[in-house]
Every structure is written in structure tokens, then in C-alpha cells.
Amino acid sequence: MTLPDPVRQHAETRPDAPALVTGAETWTWADLDTRVGRAAARLADGPGRVAVRAETSPDLVVLVLAALRAGRLLVPLSTRWTDTAVADALGRLGLDTVRADAKVAGVETRPLAEGRAGSQARAPGLPAIALDRWLTVVHTSGSTGTPKAIVHSVGNHVWSARGVIEALEVTDRSRWLLDLPLYHVGGLGVVMRCALAGATLAAPPRAMPLADRVATLRPTHASFVATQLRRLLDAGADLSSLQAVLLGGSAIPADLLDRATEAGVPVVTSYGMTEMTSTITATTPRTGRATLSTSGRVLPYRALRITDAGEIEVSGPTRFVGRLDPDAFRPAPEWHPTGDLGHLDAEGRLVVTGRRDLQFVSGGENVRPEAIEAALLALDAVAEAVVVPVPDAEFGARPAAFVRTTRGDAPDPAELAEALRQTLPGFMVPVAFHAWGGAEGMKPNRPALTRDAESRATE
Template sequence: MSVSLPLDTCPLRYQAIKDPTHSAFLWDGHALSYALIDHWVNDICLAMAKQGIQTNDRLMLLNGNALDTCLLIIACLRTDVLFCPVNPSFPEDQITQYALNASINWLCSPATLSERLLQYCNHFVLPEKNHNVQRPNTLIKINPNALLTVVATSGSTGTPKAIAHSYKNHFFNAVGSQSALPLKPEDSWLVSLPLFHVGGIAIIFRCLLAGATLIAFSKHQPLAETLTSYRISHLSLVNTQLYRLLIHEKMHLGNTGLRYILLGGGIASQPLVETAQNQGLVVLTTYGMTEMGSQVCTDKPVFSQYGMTSGSLLPYCDIKIADHDEIYVRGKPLAQGILHKGELQTVTDASGWYHTGDRGKWLNNQILVTGRTDNLFISGGENIQPEEIERALLLFPTVIQAVVVPYLNVEFGQRPVAYLKTTDSLINVDALKQHLSHHIARFKVPDKFLPFPDTSQSLGIKVNRQKFKFLAQQINR
């Protein structure tokens, strides 16, 4: 992609000068121009200064809608403030520990305030939005190398990792994406992924750099209804969402304005992809991660006996298949590091490679991801680490041993099943789910709770996890 937008220039202001009346947002069905969005961002910058936010401060957004998230990201870009959105489904204890670990000192929570977080953070209040907009005429220079976003991963332990990116990282990820997924000013992209995920944030930067339109809503809208009511050209989905559209809703996506589907988030279903392709859509599978700002590889998938590929290498990214088939990545989109106890720590080895923990190989010049080097698995686009669930289960009074493994699920790709050994040989599913809701995110709560098999190894001896995975493969057969 040839980008006329300079790296050191605010992309929103650039588009607001270039085409001020063009729609930057379709918000609840109302068109919001680039000039108006730019005006609102400017008001937020003024409010940040008035309320005491300073350069290099760290601002957490909790329960923010898509419009406010977009405005705050660009306001932080212009003021050299770190923007830190957080998944509101994380337990409050986890969010608090994350905020302390990342040294977050400001909280913006438009929906509900956390009194506990306010013990550690100042409260930032968004200004009222007015429509007295004037056409901007001066470009705004920004520091592309300054830290801009801090994204919380799903977390393999009690506290999620805080992955820090600069605007430069997001810029080159978006530019690289254009080589496989063209995006023009007349196009529109539905914000269908959460904006506390890097996949959602990437949609914002792709549209800003291309001068395209973001489509979003203040309240949840059924995806099928949205696709039939609005002319949406580009859509990011995980397998779960595609399943619901094609199977639950029985949609013919070719009858909408949709042209491109970017399918990520782990395991994808070949029959679902083929169905969408047969309806006339361009379906692109992608391999990416939070650390690389979203996409690393993207392309039309190759179907093989080994599985479905996840795309060709994008510009500005590099991949190496290392020992034990582990995938290493590096490139301009790679994160600046991880925030730990307020300090930035590198994510790479001495040669600049990030060790992903994924295993894979090349097939027809595309990456084929074959699995994980550890036990982490993906369910509906969310990372799930079995040991985190096991630790929470062991806090339940009657549970004395727990093993969590994935089983195949047609809608979510994989879901967790928990094998339990209890003091009374009973499994109270409702009580267990209630207990887990206080310790882990809702999407990590297992769908099934089953007793330890009689053939399992005795208590106190490390179990053979592979045997449990084999048992889980028999579920639903």
C-alpha cells in the first residue's frame, strides 16, 4: 500500500483536512464527519489538560463505548498519554492488580465507577459533545515512537499481561494489512470486535489511515440485523460469529453489501469458510497476536489434510520457524514491550525475535499453525489457560484435584471441560459456576464438569494431561 499520510502526523486531523465532510463514523445510524470527530477529540485534549492529565500518564478506559474509545485513543496520541482499555468481564480484583502492575493513574469509566480503583487512580470525566464544528486547517504533529496503547491479554495467570505499543507499531500493522485486504475511503468496517482487544483497535487504525468509515452502536445490535440494515464492506470475525451468522441466522451474506471477511481468533471451520466463499465473499484467514498489533499473516486460506492455513506473511513482518517448530516473529508492528511493575520489559530475545509459543510450518507460502507449545487454547477468539481455571477450582471446598482441557465445539472452536476429584464424589455444577464467576472471567468457566476417570493416576501424582485430552475428544461423539 502506498500511504500519503506521514508517520509523524495525526491521522484523524489529516483526514479531517483532506475530506472534512466524509463520514468517519456511522454511530447508531447517524453519520459523524471527520471534521466533527476531530473537533470532539480536540475537546477531550483540552479536558485532559484542564483535569490535570500530563504527558506519559496512563489512562484506563473501563466500560467505554466504541465512539468514546476511538476519541480517547486519538486524544492520547495527540497528548502522549498511554491509553489502557480493559475487558470489563475481568473480576474487579484482577483489574485492580492489573492497574497497579501497569502503574495506571487515571480512570475513565463512563458507565459505572469502581470505588476500589478510585483509591489508586484519578477520575477523568469526558466532556460533553457539541456540534459547533469548524473545518480544521492545520496538521498536528505527533511522536510516533511514544507509547500509545497498553492492551491487556486474556492472561495465563491471575493478572493479565500489559502489552505496550507505539503509534508506529499500529501504523505499520495497518499499512501491511492493506496489501492483503484493500480498504478505500468509500468502504466501511463494522466494529464487531471488542475495542479492549488489539483486533478491535486495529480496525480503528485501518480506517483512519484509509479515510474509511467505522460503523458502531451505543448498544448491542444483532450482527445479522446490522448486516442487512447497513452497507458494510469489511467485517472482522472469529469462527464463533461466522457460525452464528451462517448456521443460527441462516444468512446469505452475498445478499448484503459485505465483500471481505477477516477471520481470526484461532481455530476456523473449513465448512463455514467454504460456505461464505460460495456466497461470493472474500474470506481471508489471518494469523496474529496482541504482541504484533494484530495481523502477521493474511490471505485466502489453503485447505489441506493438515488443516486450514492462516495466510501469507504481510509487509513489515517477519517469521522464523525455530526449534520444535515454534513460530518466532518480529517486525515494525512488534510491541515495545510489557509493562511490569510500571516498567517496560522487552518481549524479544537478543536477535529481536518474539517467541510466540505457537507451533507451525509453511504450506504453499502460507503459515499453518499446528498448535501450542503449552496448554493454552482459544475459545471463540479468547485465550484460555487451563491452569488458571484449575487453581480457581481448587479453592472450592470439596475439590481436591482438577484437570481442565479443551473439547471441540462447533460454535466456539474449543471450550473447556473440567475433570474433578471431590471429597464427597459429588459435582454441584451450579455451585461451581457461581464460585468460578468470582475468580475468573465468564468466558473461562467450563461448559462441562465431569468426574475423574477411574483409570486416572492416584492423588498427589502429576496427571497425564494427554489422557484427559483424549477423553475430551470423545465428548459429543
């Protein structure tokens, strides 16, 4: 099966419609097609795998779409990684160079020639793109901390995008704010959804405050993590243009959902992962508050089941192709075990209850860190929290908490412990509360925090 190149298709049928806006300039589909064509021609003369480590920008969007057209495997690497981590990832994939911001710009971003971009000669017909071709390698640490190189095909991205397009009613009149990094499947998903639906991609400069991005670009759709939405609500931002706000990245605190509902924000709670090319389940915009406490129903082109042990397993055409390990390629199983625990409620909505591999035993009692984290997040003083086990000679292990306070100061251990004792049994109250900078709504690095807590415990 093949896919007609979506950028070229819109350039042929809607050349003057807006494809990408930044707040300072607008690229039509004809403009974007010309830029993607230039970049694709350069990529076609280079290696089959292209590693890039750059901040989200219109240039990087062009590179993603150019890799789609040119048949290149794109390896976006986190800008938060150290140089050593980048070198390790390149070594595992057999690469020796990585494009950085300046080199990304060198691919294609010289200004378009004066005159109509779409008037330049093109080969007749639409480029056909094979759905089974590999398109991206996205790294995820999951809960283990070990980087996993997850391979996605063109088809994975296409079916993932189509399911969200159908569920959230994305059309060629929609405008989706690109505010997630393109080394995450969430950011890549925004680009693919807009390309397929013909929606406008809103790609503001990074220096622009988030509230100004929403107010200036007036998006109809946005993908936020909880921290971003909280900051927008705190700032009293104008969110009236939004028809759907897809929340993901981590568990959404109940108080944030309460505030968003009261403010009339069309929040969509969801469940997703890199291995399924982003979103798996989602609620619908402007649904009831009770529904937002779930992760919604399974989207089109996905499959989900709960095992007898309560683990969530997923499958379908959005399931990843496989994993690139240093010694071999490991194909994805037909049903991917997520490691998450949950159940479907009477309405068929997914309720995620925790991670199978995070539970630990303390003095003979099973401790789920997520339950302690939820109790912490229910406190007004806590903005973010992660709980990890630390060794204990008497109990085997005890919980320790890393906390980012709403005031930005150091957590008060006595105050937090006393508050938790009102709702939790004693064995679940952390023995230590450490100040933490937060994960900015994304998945926290639990292995690193565990090592930190263990080190502090021995001091």
C-alpha cells in the same frame, strides 16, 4: 519519524466525507476532528496514563484518537474483568483511577455546536505524532492466565494497520464494521486502519443484533471471531456488502469454513497476537477452500521464522515495545517467541499446529489438546471445546473436555466419547466432558478451566 494526525488530515482534505456511522447518525471527518480536538485538549491537562473500562462506542473511539493526538498512554481494560482484577491491573501500572462509561462520555460527547463543525478555528498545519511514542497498554493472559501488560507504540499500530490496508485493499470508500472490543488489539486495529485509510468506521449501538448491524450499515470489511460468523450464517444474514471478513481470535472450525465458502462469504483466515499489534499473516479474500485451511502469508511490515524446534517467532516494526511488569519495564526481544508451533507450506503459507506449552504426557504418550479439540469440533453436536489435563494416579494426567453444544444443552459424555473413539486413540479420549458457556470465539481461559477440571475430578 512522525505521522501527520490522520483525523486532522482527512478533516482538511475531505471534511464532508463520512468518518463514522452508527445507523442513527453520521459524523463527517470535520465532526470527528472537532470531537477529537475537544477530548485531546482535556487529556492534555490530565495525567500521562489514562485507564478506561468501557464498552465499545463512538465515545470510546474518540478517546482512542484523542490519546493519539494528545500524547497520552491509553490503558483500555476489559469490561469482563472483575473489580478486583481491575484494581490489580491499576496497581501494577501505578494508576488509581479508571474512566468508566459515564466518564468517557464526559470527555467530549456533548453535542457539537450548531453550524459547520469544521469551521471552528484550528492551529495551522497538521499535528505531528512521533512514531516511537508509547500509545497503548493492552493486557493479554495468553495461555498462562497471568495478565501481561503489553506496550505498543504509535508506530506499532501504524505499521500494523498499513499492512492490513494493503493486503485487504482498504480505501477511503471502504466501511469497516467495529464489532470487537477496544481492549483487544483487534478492535484498536479497526480504528487505526480506518483513520489511516480514510475509511468509514461503522460503530453500531451494542443493542442492535449483529445481523441487523451488517444489514443496516452495509460494511465492506469486518473483523469477526468464529462464533459471530456462525451466528450470522445461522440467521441467514445478508452479507452481500462484505468484500473481506477477517477471522481471528481462535482456530476456525473446518465446517464453518465449508459453510462460509459455500455461501460465498469472502472469508480471510489469519494469525495474530497482541505482541504483534494484531494480524501477522492472512489469506486473501475469495481464495480457495484449501488455502483457508492455512493462516496465509506474512503481511507487509512483519517478519516470521520457524525455529528448529518448530516454534513460530516473529519480528518487525509491528512487534511490541515491551512489557510493563510491577517492578520493571521489560523490552521486547528482537525475535518474539510465540509459543505456537507450526510450519510454512510449499506456497509460503503459515500452518499453525498447536501450542508448545499445552502438550502433556499421559501414560507415556504425548497428548496435544488441540488435536482432541479439532476432533470434537468436527462433531455436529459440538460448537466450542477446550481440552485440559487433570492429574491421574495411574497415567500421570488424562484429558478432560469443556464443551458448548450446538443445541445449548449439557454434553452427553457417552455419546461424545464413542464418537471420538472413531478417530482418536484411546489415550486421547477425554475422561470427563463438562458443560461450558464458551469463550465467544476469543481465547479461552485455560488455567481457570484446568483448575475447574481438577476440582471436579477430586469431588
